[in-house]
Amino acid sequence: MPPQPPADLSTITLGELLRTNYALIVRCAACGHTGPADVLTAYRRHGAAARVTALAERLRCTRCDGRGGVVVSITPPAGL
Numbered sequence: 001m002p003p004q005p006p007a008d009l010s011t012i013t014l015g016e017l018l019r020t021n022y023a024l025i026v027r028c029a030a031c032g033h034t035g036p037a038d039v040l041t042a043y044r045r046h047g048a049a050a051r052v053t054a055l056a057e058r059l060r061c062t063r064c065d066g067r068g069g070v071v072v073s074i075t076p077p078a079g080l
């Protein structure tokens with residue numbers, strides 16, 4: 001059975017995201033930089049029960065080094 005797209009972004013955990021292999025797209029609140037989050041690293045640091053919305057708030061932006069991102073979308077892996 002193919003993985004189902006997540007229904008509600010605010011309730012999705014890192015464990016669920018990794019199980020579906022979807023990419024988590026996060027936008028920096030400070031500079032607007034948008035890109036995929038490093039879900040595997042976040043999973044190792046915060047655990048499977050961490051919610052993706054909480055993770056986005058803790059992420060450090062790769063462009064401006066600021067914190068406080070928001071989840072933009074969850075997208076299927078390339079090639080599917």
Ligand SMILES: [Zn+2]
Pocket residue numbers: 028029030031032033061062063064065066
């Ligand atoms: Zn930024």
